[in-house]
Amino acid sequence: MDAQKIQTYISKPDRILLGVSAALSQRLSISTVAIRLALLIITLFFIPFGLLIYLILYLALVSKKGKILTYSLIGALFGIPMSYYFQSExxxxxxxxxxxxxxxTALPEIMEEYHDFVGNAWSLAGNIVLSILVFALLGGAIGYFLEKNRSSNQS
Known part of the structure; x- marks a missing residue:
């Protein structure tokens, strides 16, 4: 593939994968190339976080599902890193x-050492699941109120 074909492919305004860059460029009036490069750089340096950001942007901007489901999934994804605050000191x-x-980044090692020295590392996994559920419910509640507010404004 020559450079011209690559440039036209990357800079095309319509969707390539899920349409996140195209939707974001329309909302922010920024070129799709800049958004795609920013997402690529974030993903290369912070692999799980770049993918999570892309998925969250997809759910928030592109997905045609209801706000309750969208915000619940965003909350569940947000619950994974926030499970840190549900863990012991x-x-x-x-x-x-x-x-x-x-x-x-060190969660598997933490669970192994916790199991070796304290015992029952499943309590750590339970805290992670608890965090995911709490944030999914919070996200669903936010989505519910946003959808309710939107439907009352349209009436």
């Missing part, structure tokens, strides 16, 4: 207290 301070990013 022992887990939060593991490895010198590296914060949420250290917690997410």
């Amino acid at each position: 022992l887990v939060q301070n593991w490895g010198g207290g590296a914060g949420i990013f250290g917690y997410l």
Whole structure:
């Protein structure tokens, strides 16, 4: 593929994968190339977070599903990193207290060491599931009120 074909493919205004860049460029009046490059750079440097950002943007901007489902899924995705705050101080301070990013990247090692020294690492997994459920319910409630507000404004 030559450079001209690549440039036309990347800069086309319509959707390539899920239409996130096209929808975002229409809303923000920014070129699709800049948005695609920004998403690519975020994904290359922060692989899971870039993919989560892309999925969240898809659910928020492009998806035609109801706001309740969309915001519930966004909340569930947000619940994974926020599960850090549902863990004990022992887990939060593991490895010198590296914060949420250290917690997410070292979660398998944390669970192994927790199981070896404290026992029952399933409590950590339970906290993660609890966080996902709490944030999914919060997101669903936000989506419900936004949808209710939109339908009352249209009446």
